[in-house]
Amino acid sequence: MDKRQFLKTSGVLVTGSFLSRLAHAQPDGASHKTAKPRTNWSGNYTYHTDNLFEPTSVAELQQIVKDHPSIRPLGTHHSFNGLADSTQAQVSLPHFKDISLDAQARTVTVGAGVRYGDVAPVIDAKGFALHNLASLPHISIPGAIATATHGSGLHNKNLSSSVAAIEFVAADGSLQTLSRDKDGDKFNGAVVNLGLLGVMTRITLDVEPTFQIAQTVYTDIPFAELEYHFDDIFGAGYSVSIFTDWQQGRGTELWLKRRVMPGEKLDTPQLFYNAKLATRDLHPIPALDAVNCTPQMGVPGPWYERLPHFRMNFTPSSGEELQTEYFVPRADAYKAIRAVETLRDRITPHLLTTELRTIAADNLWMSMAYQRDSLAIHFTWKRQWPEVQKILPLIEAKLAPFDPRPHWAKLSTFKGDHFRKVYPKLADFKSLVQQYDPNGKFRNELITTELYS
Numbered sequence: 001m002d003k004r005q006f007l008k009t010s011g012v013l014v015t016g017s018f019l020s021r022l023a024h025a026q027p028d029g030a031s032h033k034t035a036k037p038r039t040n041w042s043g044n045y046t047y048h049t050d051n052l053f054e055p056t057s058v059a060e061l062q063q064i065v066k067d068h069p070s071i072r073p074l075g076t077h078h079s080f081n082g083l084a085d086s087t088q089a090q091v092s093l094p095h096f097k098d099i100s101l102d103a104q105a106r107t108v109t110v111g112a113g114v115r116y117g118d119v120a121p122v123i124d125a126k127g128f129a130l131h132n133l134a135s136l137p138h139i140s141i142p143g144a145i146a147t148a149t150h151g152s153g154l155h156n157k158n159l160s161s162s163v164a165a166i167e168f169v170a171a172d173g174s175l176q177t178l179s180r181d182k183d184g185d186k187f188n189g190a191v192v193n194l195g196l197l198g199v200m201t202r203i204t205l206d207v208e209p210t211f212q213i214a215q216t217v218y219t220d221i222p223f224a225e226l227e228y229h230f231d232d233i234f235g236a237g238y239s240v241s242i243f244t245d246w247q248q249g250r251g252t253e254l255w256l257k258r259r260v261m262p263g264e265k266l267d268t269p270q271l272f273y274n275a276k277l278a279t280r281d282l283h284p285i286p287a288l289d290a291v292n293c294t295p296q297m298g299v300p301g302p303w304y305e306r307l308p309h310f311r312m313n314f315t316p317s318s319g320e321e322l323q324t325e326y327f328v329p330r331a332d333a334y335k336a337i338r339a340v341e342t343l344r345d346r347i348t349p350h351l352l353t354t355e356l357r358t359i360a361a362d363n364l365w366m367s368m369a370y371q372r373d374s375l376a377i378h379f380t381w382k383r384q385w386p387e388v389q390k391i392l393p394l395i396e397a398k399l400a401p402f403d404p405r406p407h408w409a410k411l412s413t414f415k416g417d418h419f420r421k422v423y424p425k426l427a428d429f430k431s432l433v434q435q436y437d438p439n440g441k442f443r444n445e446l447i448t449t450e451l452y453s
């Protein structure tokens, strides 16, 4: 690891404890103020308030919420846009760290400060797993489920789909619970909540028996293979990702994550739809060292050390970057890929990598995969916002025939009209929000622009 990587990694690891010292809520409800501007994980977005509260109990949180006419929940600040921002106050729950497994019910209940990387080894040690993970384990569970964060897999729904219950503090300070068993379709509206229902304090997730994954990487997969074999290729493993720089009509890397039984030998041919078997571990951004990545070369390992691309104690992705992602119907996947490809010479100079993933349809009202089996076309950009800002409308215009749904936590230029068009349950979601937050306490500028303009 070079010095820059080391410093970045240390930064990621100390952020939680550093902020808790600086921003721990005081008994009188005041918060300490940080000395330097507070930014999101990538550093591309500066929050508009220094007022960060980190209560240590539900009662303390309830008082903070009651006392503030405007406040926004904050997780591990990995969003690339202003979704978690506020001009008044933010509240984060890194001290809510409890993890309680119910083996009988096959659920685990976690405090809102728990990250996927915290809970995974705990449940794995007891013989259980979550159905899927995102590319990184560093994100908080409430931040992920509030934004429909996802991994890949033809048959895998997003991470929010495994939520069985949520507990949250609503705008009036009351503690509320909603569950899949008791609340029916209302619960489908409440899980991907964008932080608008209240501050989630505890979340119950489904678990399943633990499993092992072997990760194999292929290079140079021709896009032409996707025209007739899209489902075969993306269905060849439990979770499959294709990375591309959009040049030469091919994916640069294909990451095949296959479930494997202990002792089972998987068939790993040298050629996979004309892509070549990699001979060493690779990073999704070819120029970067694979030391930060989870093990490849078909070596089996626990689900939580293979489903994410990046290791827990290392910097995920590149660090200094921007991210954008659009969901289109899987039935249009090939056409959508080829449509974006026409912009390759505009895109590539500003791109670190693109990732293509599939997500199974769900019934969560504000999920990007709501009632649509989806392809997600993701862009990790260099941190060149003036240039990227000009390219996004071009990509959005190319994808317009497919009614793209942008990732809630990433950068896009879509406004209110578009969200009304692509989210058929938006009006119902707003009515649900109204029940728990009648005066818009949890709204902010981005939410107003996208959902209330």
Ligand SMILES: Cc1cc2nc3c(=O)[nH]c(=O)nc-3n(C[C@H](O)[C@H](O)[C@H](O)COP(=O)(O)OP(=O)(O)OC[C@H]3O[C@@H](n4cnc5c(N)ncnc54)[C@H](O)[C@@H]3O)c2cc1C
Residues within 6 Å of the ligand: 041, 042, 072, 073, 074, 075, 076, 077, 078, 079, 080, 083, 084, 093, 112, 134, 135, 136, 139, 140, 141, 142, 143, 144, 146, 147, 148, 149, 150, 151, 194, 195, 196, 198, 199, 200, 201, 316, 317, 318, 407, 409
């Ligand atoms: C390197 C990198 C890789 C990524 N990879 C993926 C990926 O593979 N797949 C994917 O889908 N996304 C990915 N993302 C995006 C990421 O999953 C989202 O940004 C997610 O929201 C991060 O969670 P967070 O806790 O950091 O959220 P924050 O940015 O802190 O908050 C996001 C939203 O959650 C809300 N929220 C947070 N905590 C609470 C709470 N306690 N109660 C209510 N609402 C709350 C906030 O109000 C805000 O609306 C990636 C991001 C990065 C930086």
